Amino acid sequence: MKKASGWIKSILLILLALFFLSPIYIIFVNSFKDRQELYENALSLPESFSFQYYIEAMEKMNFVSALLNSLYVTIVSVIFIVVLSSMTAWMLVRTNNKLSTFIFMTFIATMLIPFQTLMMPLMQFISTITQDLGIPMYNTHEGLIYMNIGFHSALSVFLYHGFIKSIPITLEEAATIDGASKFGVFWRIIFPMLKPITATVMILNVISIWNDFLLPSLTLIDKGLRTIPLSTFYFFGEFTIQWNLAMAGLTLTIIPVIIFYALAQKHIIKGIGEGAVK
Amino acid sequence: MANKNKRKWFVLFVVPLLFIFTTVVIIPFLIGIYYAFFEWDGISANPMEFVGLDNFGKLFDDDQFLRSAWLTTLFTVLSVITINVVGLAFALLVTSKIRTANAARTLLFMPYLIGGLILGYIWQFVFLDVFEFLGELTGLTDVFFNWLIDPEFALYALVFVFTWQMAGYVMIVYIAGIQAIPNDVVEAAKIDGATPWQRFMRITLPLLMPALTISLFLTLSSAFKIYDVNLSLTGGGPANATELFAMNIYNEIFGSGNYGFGQAKAIVFFVIVAAITLTQVYLTKKREVEM
Structure with a gap:
């Protein structure tokens, strides 16, 4: 029973x-x-599985190019975020002075600023830099990656900071006495110990950068540079009525997410939990 | 000497990120405050006219802005409630001793991973075709019709879809809270003859208060800042009936070309978001001390 x-x-x-x-x-x-x-019948199984709409949607969305663009922007951004924010957080934890506290507090305080407050002045600033200094920040993947690093650094530094505080300092001191440089100490001793929090930082950033729409829509102009959310947006702008094409397009955009989820499911759920609770 | 060396390492480790962060966040934030005091159309050849606090005063005469503020508040309240009720129910279900609990948890969390823009499009189709189809099939045309063309129901559609996205996310937060509840307390109540409902109201819920505070404010600030789902699901329509705060700012700046006025809105937006978040931090800290 x-x-x-x-x-x-x-x-x-x-x-x-x-x-x-x-x-x-x-x-x-x-x-x-x-x-x-x-x-x-919108709910029934299809009478036949033909991939005709997929082929058409792939062409119209420029799917392969969008996928590669998304992968490039997300992976490079996340690598830089992990490297730079772990280094920064470690130095901020291990330096006990007012400047270090001030820098940390500034990072934390800016987490309050919504993107909409920054978008217009940021675009003005970026186009000024592009025009006056000739640094190609506007309408390039590298410029977008640079801005991604800036926007995601505060949360990442915060997460690393909290984790590093719980690591005893004695290990590092022993290594310093042995004559290792700070650089060596960090990469050989500290960074490997940060693995759990690095996984969390990576997952949170991958999700938010992969799905980000507004920032790339403001910075990327050329068709060939579009990421998946951008090409989906323009695809819908052009083909609103052709629903079967749209369905195929949407299915395509979900596939990478499902693969990512299937591969790293445990880490993702754990990472989300940790990121939220802190 | 040692001190100088230390400083060198500090600079090497901290300055690269600090530089990027300053140019992307700090400088635009400060320029943004400056822009809010000018009237300007965003074209660099055209002059910027200093208008003092006029932009902020004008906010109260802007009907669409006030309407957006009200709609955003309504949307936020409704979705915070539904997300937390559904999320908590999911969390209770998947932490019970049901064999398929783990698989269910995996599935229920999935919508959160699909970006807001894409799931807005998915639901656009569901409302447009599937709801109409269900209406014809069941005859319940009062419930199953295209919500997106009705000014009032379009806002509910936003709440609905946002709940679908976020319920799995707060579920994760609640799961952590439920697992932290000591099992013997629940067992003792069971032996004393407490019904499941009593156990939930008297034991589980009070012990879940920290998790509840966290997810309330997580959902509060993300609901308040919603943009992507708003854009792809309703686009602010019908007839601006679902143009929420973030979209109103975007449209004022990039749509109407009122850069100064739009930026003033953006500053007000920041102040509200900051107030919500700081209240959260304050309440969480206070609670931690009490515990």
Whole structure:
């Protein structure tokens, strides 16, 4: 009796979860249907699985190029964020003076500023730098990466700072006496110990940079530079009515996310939990 | 000598990031305050006219801005409630001793990973075609119709979709809170004959207060700042009925070309967001001391 009700609960729970994800199912099945089939029954499985709309959507969205652009911007940004913010946080924790406290507090305080408050002056500043100094910040991936580092550094420094505080200093002191430089101490001794928090920092930043729309929409102008959210946005601007194409396009954009989730599911849930609680 | 060496390392480790951070965040923030006191159309050849505090005064005459402020407040209150109720319910379900709990947790969290822009488009289709289809199928056309063309229901659609995105996220926060509750307390109450509802109200919920504070304010500030879902799901429509704060600022600056006035709105936006967040920090700190 008890066993049977346990099974029923198990099945009900999984059904609830699947029902919760039904919009994704709906997008998926309709990406194979032609218009008439779609209007007849939006919930049924398609009569045939042809990838015709996928091929068309891929071309119209420039999907391969957008995917590569997203990968490039996200990976390079996250590497720089991890390297720079872990170094900064370590030095700030291990330096006990007013300047160090002031810098840390400035990082924390700016986490209060919403992006909308910065976007217009930032764009003015960036285009001035591009025009007057000739540094190509505007309309380049590298400029976007630079801005990503700036926007995501505060939270990352904060997370590293909290973690490093709990590492005993004696280890580093021993290494310093042995004559290792600060650089060597950090990369050989400290950084490997930061692995758990590095995973959290990476995951939080990957999610927010991958999905970011507003900043890239302001900085990237050329079609060839567009990331996935950008090409999705323009795709919908041009083809609003052609839903079957749109469905195929949306399914394409979800696939990388599902792969990422399948590969790093445990780390992601753990990282999100830690990031939120701090 | 040793001190000089120390300073050299400090500069080497801290300055690169500090430089990037200053140019991307600090300088634009300061320039932004400056811009808010001018009237300017964003074209560098045109003159900027100093207007003092006029831009801030004008905010109270801007009907669309006041409407956005009200809609944003309404949206925030509604979605904070629904997200936390649904998220907590999910957390309770997936921490119970049900065999499929782990799989369910994995699935329920997934929407959070799909960006706001993309899931707004997904739901646009669901409201447009699937809701109409369900309406025809069931005859419940009062519930199942395209919510996005009705000014009032379009806002509810935003709440609905934002809840879908965020429920799995706060679920994770609540799971951590539930797992921290000592099992013997719950077992003792069970032996004393407390019903599941009593156990929830008298034990679980009070012990979940720290997790509740965290997720309330996480959802509060992200709801208040919502932009991506707003843009892709309703685009602010129908007839500006869902133009929330962040979108109103964007449209004022880049749509209408009122750079100074729009920036004044952006500063006010910052002050409100900062006030919400600081209240959160204050309350969390206070609670930690009490515990």
